Amino acid sequence: MTLPLPPGIDESTFKRVMNEFRGITGPEYTFTTEEDVLLYRDPYSPMWGEKDELIPSAAVAPDSTEQVQDIMRIANEYKIPMYPISTGKNLGYGGPAPTMTGSVVLDLKRMNQILEVNEKQACCLVEPGVSYFDMYNYLQKNKIKLWIDCPDPGWGSMIGNALDRGAGYTMAQFRNHFDAHCGMEVVLANGEVIRTGMGALPYSRTWQSYKTGIGPWIDGIFSQSNFGVVTKMGFWMMPEPEAHLKGAVDFKNYRDLIPLIDIMNHLETTKVFTGYPDIISPVLGFPGLEGVQEFMVNGPQAKDAEYNAMVARGAAPEEYEPYGLKHNIPYWRCIFSFYGPEKVIRAQWEHVQEQYQAQVKGVTCKEWEFYRTPLTEEQIKKLHHPPQLGIPNLKTFVFGARTPWNPDKPSHGHLWLSPIIQRDGEEVFKVNDVLGKAARKLGVQAGFTFNVPYPAWERCLMFIIAFYLTEDQEQNKKTREAFRELVKIAGKHGWGEYRAPSAFQEEVVNMYSYNNHSLQQLHETIKDAVDPNGIISPGRYGIWPKHLREKKS
Numbered sequence: 283m284t285l286p287l288p289p290g291i292d293e294s295t296f297k298r299v300m301n302e303f304r305g306i307t308g309p310e311y312t313f314t315t316e317e318d319v320l321l322y323r324d325p326y327s328p329m330w331g332e333k334d335e336l337i338p339s340a341a342v343a344p345d346s347t348e349q350v351q352d353i354m355r356i357a358n359e360y361k362i363p364m365y366p367i368s369t370g371k372n373l374g375y376g377g378p379a380p381t382m383t384g385s386v387v388l389d390l391k392r393m394n395q396i397l398e399v400n401e402k403q404a405c406c407l408v409e410p411g412v413s414y415f416d417m418y419n420y421l422q423k424n425k426i427k428l429w430i431d432c433p434d435p436g437w438g439s440m441i442g443n444a445l446d447r448g449a450g451y452t453m454a455q456f457r458n459h460f461d462a463h464c465g466m467e468v469v470l471a472n473g474e475v476i477r478t479g480m481g482a483l484p485y486s487r488t489w490q491s492y493k494t495g496i497g498p499w500i501d502g503i504f505s506q507s508n509f510g511v512v513t514k515m516g517f518w519m520m521p522e523p524e525a526h527l528k529g530a531v532d533f534k535n536y537r538d539l540i541p542l543i544d545i546m547n548h549l550e551t552t553k554v555f556t557g558y559p560d561i562i563s564p565v566l567g568f569p570g571l572e573g574v575q576e577f578m579v580n581g582p583q584a585k586d587a588e589y590n591a592m593v594a595r596g597a598a599p600e601e602y603e604p605y606g607l608k609h610n611i612p613y614w615r616c617i618f619s620f621y622g623p624e625k626v627i628r629a630q631w632e633h634v635q636e637q638y639q640a641q642v643k644g645v646t647c648k649e650w651e652f653y654r655t656p657l658t659e660e661q662i663k664k665l666h667h668p669p670q671l672g673i674p675n676l677k678t679f680v681f682g683a684r685t686p687w688n689p690d691k692p693s694h695g696h697l698w699l700s701p702i703i704q705r706d707g708e709e710v711f712k713v714n715d716v717l718g719k720a721a722r723k724l725g726v727q728a729g730f731t732f733n734v735p736y737p738a739w740e741r742c743l744m745f746i747i748a749f750y751l752t753e754d755q756e757q758n759k760k761t762r763e764a765f766r767e768l769v770k771i772a773g774k775h776g777w778g779e780y781r782a783p784s785a786f787q788e789e790v791v792n793m794y795s796y797n798n799h800s801l802q803q804l805h806e807t808i809k810d811a812v813d814p815n816g817i818i819s820p821g822r823y824g825i826w827p828k829h830l831r832e833k834k835s
């Protein structure tokens with residue numbers, strides 16, 4: 283494969299720029315050979331091997347903010363498009379590949395210093411290359427009683443994940459990784475460096491304690507955008523709780539999902555439970571966090587002929603209710619998580635049980651698991667979902683992999699379609715009806731009879747619908763068309779994605795069209811002001827610099 287040049291840049295200029303980059307990073311950290319640069323392809327690209335696949339022209343890996351500044355000054359002078367990544371593990375949403383072919387990847391993983399962990403203030407300050415594993419190991423080694431909130435893959439960057447507004451699994455106030463940040467350092471397109479919040483105040487000791495500083499709070503504009511290169515970020519961390527308890531509430535009927543969610547909302551917004559509420563459907567075989575690894579390895583549990591006949595004829599979800607009642611299998615289960623002193627969390631769990639028993643007929647409750655911290659190695663090994671206890675791992679890559687259940691057709695990656703919907707059971711039924719029908723019509727391989735939402739964050743629900751990729755380009759083309767179609771159908775119902783794979787960011791952003799796309803126009807105005815040459819991540823989340831917008835229209 284011949285490497286592309288950045289659009290509008292001739293070969294001799296490009297070579298000159300690469301030599302200037304080498305002068306900054308040293309020769310070994312500016313990458314221009316195919317062997318090196320193609321490592322920055324997106325292994326989950328939906329256009330893998332096709333002419334539209336997003337391919338970088340080169341990569342450069344600085345090791346300090348000063349080096350990033352020097353690189354950006356040169357890139358700005360020569361108008362070289364740069365695509366900053368932290369650890370570049372954004373699989374399912376674009377991986378390390380740029381959003382525009384020919385961009386130079388600005389790989390920040392060598393900037394991997396944990397600059398501070400303050401146990402008393404429960405916060406930290408890190409560079410982009412610090413992964414969840416790095417932070418976990420640091421906390422363990424130094425016996426610091428703080429937890430991190432990590433996404434399922436532990437090898438990602440705390441900063442990269444937060445900038446794409448990723449999600450985790452411990453207490454609600456830490457699960458939204460961008461919300462849990464406090465203070466940033468950002469290098470702008472012209473090489474200038476800024477600090478946000480209290481970081482702008484010389485001698486301040488509260489950069490990681492108070493988020494907004496004074497005046498407009500601009501941190502948000504650096505997430506899911508292309509307005510700057512983030513070189514440091516602070517995060518609030520979770521003090522290690524004395525104990526962790528999980529309690530399961532089982533529901534008999536299909537429509538019990540409505541009170542399940544309504545009561546859950548109240549209990550969560552009043553902080554009666556603080557952990558991730560894991561919604562499962564035992565009768566449909568939807569495993570939730572608790573059973574997903576086991577499901578991916580061994581598949582659904584064997585069922586009898588009556589059940590298999592329902593699956594074969596594509597029975598509607600409500601048709602499984604009588605089967606569940608007859609065989610005493612709950613339709614829904616919600617596993618609530620609590621963190622804190624044992625006395626407190628036992629009282630909280632008791633209150634959750636009382637509320638459901640008083641308001642929903644036929645529920646049953648049982649304690650699911652209980653741990654005192656710190657967990658022993660043996661206990662950690664047995665955990666179904668370690669991120670709920672702040673422990674990073676890579677078990678999630680069993681998803682779509684070759685397993686005893688799936689011996690012949692391991693996937694070649696996948697895309698995530700992730701619409702946000704209201705926290706309301708009726709809405710969940712409606713999404714399944716509308717998107718389920720549309721997906722079947724479009725021939726999308728549906729994972730489950732019913733897609734159960736993820737209550738990743740307070741006040742909304744998130745769906746994660748996986749689209750599997752294959753080696754077959756024709757099939758991948760159909761998958762891309764189906765993805766685009768579902769984005770449109772979801773958008774027309776008011777369900778917009780919280781995050782999107784690079785290949786579809788423009789379509790997703792286009793659905794946010796209120797008042798003739800006035801929000802997108804504001805994004806473009808900001809882009810033109812802070813990056814007039816349009817060198818940072820052109821096209822990310824649909825934001826193109828002026829010269830490329832003009833070319834397109």
Ligand SMILES: Cc1cc2nc3c(=O)[nH]c(=O)nc-3n(C[C@H](O)[C@H](O)[C@H](O)COP(=O)(O)OP(=O)(O)OC[C@H]3O[C@@H](n4cnc5c(N)ncnc54)[C@H](O)[C@@H]3O)c2cc1C
Pocket residue numbers: 366367368369370371372373374375376377378390410432433434435437438439440441442443445446447448449450510511512513678679681819822
């Ligand atoms: C099986 C599976 C399970 C997953 N589960 C989860 C999950 O539970 N939760 C979740 O959130 N995600 C999940 N993901 C998605 C993804 O793997 C993670 O979010 C991962 O942490 C993102 O990669 P990263 O941290 O290396 O970020 P990066 O790839 O480094 O960054 C993501 C993007 O942010 C921008 N960016 C990064 N750093 C900078 C910077 N310093 N300055 C400016 N812009 C920057 C770039 O555009 C980059 O492409 C999952 C993926 C898979 C395949």
